[in-house]
Amino acid sequence: MSAPKLEGLLETALYVSDLQRSAAFYRDILGLTPLSESPRLVALDAGAQGVLLLFQAGATSADLIDDDGCIPGHEGTGRLHMAFAIAADQLQHWRDHLAAKGIPLAGEAHWKRGGTSLYIRDPDGHAIEFATPGLWPTR
DSSP states (O other), rough: OOOOOOOOOOOEEEESHHHHHHHHHIITTOOOOEEEEEESEEEESTTTOOEEEETTTTTSSSOOEEETTEEOOOOOOHHHHHHHHOOOHHHHHHHHHHTTOOOOOOOEETTTSSOEEEEOOOOOOOOOEOOOTTSTTTT
8 A cells, every 4th residue: 555645745844942033033134924823833934835944943842732632842953954845946046145244154065966955044053944946956
């Protein structure tokens, strides 16, 4: 029996030491729009049906049980990674935008399939990638 079809990846989570500082970084530097804010979580519109969840580190280890149901506890530590998909013709625009905002590149990779990735570090040191098509066979 095969697994039912998935429609895509909906959420990506990062755990941050200062929720308001990180929310401001993703809002002001990357232009993401907040969808929901609470003392333990800021959810941001990451485009193409994706949501970036910023969790206050240490605030999500226990199960959350409320009128909506139960969300199992979760946590992440260390410098995590996530990637945003960008169009190939936006690569230089992102490079220029980040430089204008004073955000240095932490790395750059040119992939065999033709894609390019730019990497920066967010305020918690997470590796944030901007990837053009050609990184994976599916994108």
